[in-house]
Amino acid sequence: MSDQNSAPRPTLEAVAERAGVSRATASRVVNGGSGVREALVEKVRRAVEELGYVPNHAARTLVTRRTGAIAVIAAEPETKVFTNPFFAEQLLGISRELADHDLQLVLLLVEGTTDYDRVGRYLAGGHADGAVLFSLHNEDPLPAITRRVGIPTVFGGRPGWPGAEADRGILYVDSDNRGGAREAVGHLITLGRSRIATITGPMDQTASVDRLDGYHDLLLDADPKLIAEGDFTEAGGARAMAELLDRTPDLDAVFVASDLMACGALRVLRERGRRVPEDVAVVGFDDMVKVAELTEPPLTTVRQEIEEMGRLMVRLLLRSLDQPAKEDSVGRPLSSVITPTRLIRRATA
DSSP: OOOGGGSOOOOHHHHHHHHTSOHHHHHHHHTTOSOOOHHHHHHHHHHHHHHTOOOOHHHHHHHHOOOSEEEEEESSOHHHHTTOHHHHHHHHHHHHHHHHTTOEEEEEEOOSHHHHHHHHHHHHTTOOSEEEEESOOTTOSHHHHHHHHTOOEEEESOOOSTTTTTOTTOEEEEEOHHHHHHHHHHHHHHTTOOSEEEEEOOTTSHHHHHHHHHHHHHOTTOOGGGEEEOOSSHHHHHHHHHHHHHHOTTOOEEEESSHHHHHHHHHHHHHTTOOTTTTOEEEEEEOOHHHHTTSSSOOEEEEOOHHHHHHHHHHHHHHHHHOTTSBOTTSOBOOOEEEOOEEEOOSOO
16 A cells, blocks of 8 residues: 655656646745746646645755744843733734744744844844834834844834934834823813723833823923833732822722723722722723723723724835835835724713
8 A cells, every 4th residue: 555645746847847837836836936827827826736746945045045034022031921911912913913924823932031042043044024113112222133134124102212313214103102192181171070090001012102191281280290110010009000190089080091901990099099080081092992991981992993003014024124215115114003092981981
């Protein structure tokens, strides 16, 4: 009896013979090249299907100089990435967009300082065609690593290191954090609230800085006691809310820079006997439905398109890979993307 597993794998030459084309033409079709008539493309694809041909990845890499993999690097420990629904939504967008382009996602997490060397070695080894970096903190070495390696990179969030804003070669996707914060605070003002506090995210991240700037845009002379720093976690929001109530018990509203922190803030307000929104109105930021609609009461918040931002990062990176000069098809420079935000009104404000 013959062993089917020992049968030789169909070759590219066999595909070319079955399709009635040259090996070079078959290779161009299989490797995604251009310049082949549609009728011949269809013949090659039919031959591939009939023969069960699977391209040799190593050989394909030599031809295309592409690995078919994209490194997705989160500058956060794994415990935070896998428990925060924000990261889940963003990774979902990234993963779906990569799948749409038949590309593989390679997830790299940074737990401690030794991980930077590991990430640097991996990228320098040519295992990925490009990189998507998100949740960066100030002084993070990852941008310098990708720059040194020379790998095309798109950042999730506005870069905050010195000189980044003036560097037109840096590509990023972000939401209108400042505008969204302004809308949140403006809504609280229209409700007649006069002691409006805010819980910020970590101030070594540009999203937190931009949201605090939006707060200050409408409350230029806000009492510093009405500002407390959180860390984009539920526990951090609870700690900051308790701190605010201890310092300024007369506050009547709070803009919280993330939905998760707003969950913690609502819990503390409930424990302290404050009614929401009667005594204290609350507005969050993100509109992660699994969070915002399940709070008690349901959370009024600023919506940013988290999954879509993940998709946009991949699209921008792929355009950069296809156009190394970082220009579009008519010679215009590729540019970063700022997505709009909008207030979603529910029951907390």
